[in-house]
Amino acid sequence: MAEPQLDAVGAGNPSAPTVFFLSDSTGITAETLGNTLLTQFPSRHLERRTIPFITTVEQAHEVVAVIDRLADSGPRPIVFSTAVGPDIRSVLARSRGHFFDLFGAHIGQLEGALGSSASGQPGQAHGVGDAVRYQSRMAAVEYAIEHDDGQSLRALERAELILIAPSRCGKTPTTMYLALQHGILAANFPLVEEDFDTLSLPKPLLPFSHKCFGLTSQPVRLSQIRQERRPGSNYASLTQCTYELRNAEDMYRANRVPYVNSASMSVEEISATVLQRMQLHH
Incomplete structure (x- = not known):
């Protein structure tokens, strides 16, 4: 111990x-x-x-x-x-x-x-639930890892949720949390420069628009986060962040994709909002 x-x-x-x-x-x-x-x-x-x-x-x-x-x-x-x-x-x-x-x-x-006494034994919160529930969560984690940041488009039809957003808006931690805590089969897909040429969803997502949920942020906050990753780059500039977020929100509205601003939210709060608005319950 x-x-x-x-x-x-x-x-x-x-x-x-x-x-x-x-x-x-x-x-x-x-x-x-x-x-x-x-x-x-x-x-x-x-x-x-x-x-x-x-x-x-x-x-x-x-x-x-x-x-x-x-x-x-x-x-x-x-x-x-x-x-x-x-x-x-x-x-x-x-x-x-x-x-x-x-x-x-x-x-x-x-x-x-x-009508009964507590066991008085520590650690009982861990291991609660049956093996089927545990296995479903592990399968969800594996799915989230495979489908992180658009790495794989395989079996997107199995997804219960597809998170979409510009880079560094919180897609990965949210899908991982939903998988580990709730057993949700969640993929995430990045919106990149070429996706903003039109208001249409990226082509691979068109058949699954009803599964999509968008994340956005505040331009200044997003710029700060990106500066930590690529300081001084156009990717991290306030102008680029403003452009991407504005176009992402226009895309969400045009395609009736629900979305939330993640700038001041914890991953738990984002996840709870997604679950409620997408009516996902396990």
Whole structure:
């Protein structure tokens, strides 16, 4: 079992509160739920630290000692925990941070609703679901990799979704997220210079226009992203980005392709929007 990593905690901005995501498993759930709550406070700068695999009471005490040292020397830390074991949860709750027990806050209510006791075993969120569901997600990931950035046009008829957009608008992370999290067979196709000569969709996509969903962005934001990839190039210029985005949106409207501006959206938000507007559910 991996040991919790406690080195270099609090080495960032000393005036910013440190947010801890604590777990006796991977910490992914604590991060997801905690960060979802923190999005409601976008103006606050926060140092984030995930400590997974807290599997013994001794490790829990070590983590509490770190949190308490920070509480004594600076802003009181914020602590999100999804630890399941009652002994470990009890130790973590005694830290001098602002403690949010994301597991214990609702488990009692759920026990009452289901008429049975919780197992108290960590890691139960992983491996949930049957083998068929797992295999479908892996197949979707393989499909997304094969059909990333228009690399393959094979079996496009199998696609449940085809994301289209100019380069660097978020096509790849969105299709990968939809595949891994939702098992959606998603391809993505880049719009390039020659596609803007007319308002028509690229020829390979014409039979599948009902599966297409477009992404767009803000010209300044797109230019910044492209500058990181090809600094000083025409590809990254504000003029070129403005041209491509304007023409892409004209194409979407002409072909009744739904689209969303991804400039200020997370991949989770983009994916949720795509699922809802395309009515894709697994």
